[in-house]
Structures are given as structure tokens and as C-alpha cells.
């Protein structure tokens with residue numbers, strides 16, 4: 001269970017919240033994050049044989065930006081409503097959409113070359129478990145690409161963020177998650193290749209991690 005400020009969130013709550021978000025998610029958020037997503041995918045050259053996993057794929061805004069018909073893509077989400085939105089976009093393509101909990105994935109160890117976690121660590125009830133699962137299913141030399149908002153490094157959350165955190169938490173995401181704590185608890189066999197500000201003065205970051 002994730003504690004967002006003073007608010008506790010679990011899978012059941014997230015399912016309800018993302019059912020509500022699903023019809024309006026793209027109209028609110030697709031444009032907002034478009035440039036960052038585009039930049040992330042511009043910098044990656046997928047090989048045809050790469051196995052790619054999208055964790056908490058949502059409405060599939062990432063998949064729209066890549067050559068999905070010619071790639072081996074698996075995409076999981078816990079919300080059937082968000083998944084249905086994604087499925088409707090790609091129903092004739094070969095994307096394998098699965099309803100699955102990112103904290104307890106039903107994949108063998110070392111299955112994927114790329115694991116994308118865009119705006120999901122800040123949403124799942126237990127970000128540690130989700131991160132551990134991403135590492136487990138990643139092949140050696142594979143990459144985890146994270147795009148998400150985190151608490152500032154080596155700094156307290158500002159007072160406005162502290163006050164807003166529980167309210168935004170109820171709406172389905174955490175603005176106070178500390179990435180460094182998650183990483184250093186689980187960083188065996190990992191190397192951070194890139195950790196750069198992506199949006200809003202570094203509140204959103206792009207982080208690329210390689211499994212060594």
C-alpha cells in the first residue's frame with residue numbers, strides 16, 4: 001500500500017480512479033507529455049528482435065509513437081478501462097495487451113530487452129515492488145526507461161507540494177515519491193545511464209537504467 005502524504009492507496013482504489021480517468025485521460029494528458037515521449041523514442045533504435053514491455057501502459061500514448069506493427073510489444077495495466085482504451089487504438093496490430101499487476105508480474109525472469117515505466121511508479125501502491133519486478137523481468141544489458149515525477153533529490157518537498165500531496169494522491173498519483181530511496185534499496189546489478197530533468201523544472205525526470 002502506498003502512503004501519499006497521509007493518504008493510503010491500494011489497487012482497488014487505483015482501479016476506481018483510472019476507470020474515471022480513462023475516458024478523459026488522452027484529452028488532458030496526451031498533449032502535455034507528447035514532446036517528452038517523442039524525445040525518449042527518438043533516442044532509441046529498437047531492433048526487430050527486441051522484446052519490449054510497457055508497464056502501466058494506460059491508454060497506449062507511448063505505443064502510438066513507435067513502429068508498433070513491426071515490434072514485439074507486451075503492454076500491461078491493472079485497469080481494464082485504461083487497457084480497453086489502448087486496445088481500441090491498436091486492435092489490428094500485434095501488441096500483446098494484458099491485465100496484470102505491475103507489482104506481481106506473470107513473466108519469467110529476464111524476458112525483456114526494454115521495460116518502459118512512464119508515469120507508473122508514482123501510481124502503483126508499492127513502487128519498490130514494481131521496480132523489483134521491472135528489474136527481475138529485464139534481461140542482462142536490458143534497459144529500464146522511467147519517465148515520472150519524483151520528490152527533488154536531497155531536498156524536502158516544498159510546503160505547497162506537502163499540502164497538495166494527499167489530494168493529488170487520492171486522484172491517482174504521488175507527487176512526493178523519492179526515486180533515490182527506491183533505487184538504492186534495489187540497485188544490485190544496475191547502473192543509471194542517464195537521469196535528466198524532463199519537465200517542470202526537473203519535477204519530471206527521464207531516467208535510463210541498465211542491468212549489468
Ligand SMILES: C[S@@+](CC[C@H](N)C(=O)[O-])C[C@H]1O[C@@H](n2cnc3c(N)ncnc32)[C@H](O)[C@@H]1O
Nearest residue numbers: 018056057058077078079082101102118119124
Ligand atoms: C498515470 S497513468 C500512466 C499511463 C501511461 N503509462 C502513460 O504514460 O500515459 C498510470 C497507469 O498505471 C496503471 N496502474 C495503476 N496501478 C497499477 C498496477 N498495480 N499495475 C499495473 N498498472 C497499474 C493505471 O491503471 C494507469 O493506466
